[in-house]
Amino acid sequence: DIAPISAIEAASANAEAIALMLAEVGINVDCLPLLDVVQPDTTEAITIRALGSEPMRVAALGRAILQGLQRGGVVGVVKHMPGHGRAKLDTHYHLPTVTASDAELEVDLEPFARLNDAPMGMTSHIVFEAWDAAHPATLSPVVVERIIRQRIGFDGLLMTDDIDMKALSGTAADKAAGAIAAG
Structure with a gap:
């Protein structure tokens, strides 16, 4: 809020430092940045790691993090597509349902659309009633194809969030097969 340009530079430098440490031990991928737009009742599992509540700021900081990681x-x-900011429950333990309208969810999509050229993305284990009331995003062909691939325009490698989280039910094999079937 006080110095946005300095915040962007700091986010980039921090990401580069993280990347240098990871690269030194042979790790070449990191699940950063979170592009989830914080809402007043966002679960703490996200708010403690999120970049903010304003989509343009989230996108700018997210881009800086991606660039810093790349330099290292x-x-x-980028995660958690198509957005985790409206979830009131922690997907490590529960399956959240978001009741926001398609128009309201446009705010959540904005950072992902601005960074849709990222090479890798991660889905969220959240049911979005406006798009597919029967399946969480990770297991929804509608969300993966219509929202993530078409509307956001993301065409990079898409992976799931941890399929062992309690938000998804069934065996690991069932969940993996469901995610692959969803696209």
């Missing part, structure tokens, strides 16, 4: 030799993964 590491590829970043």
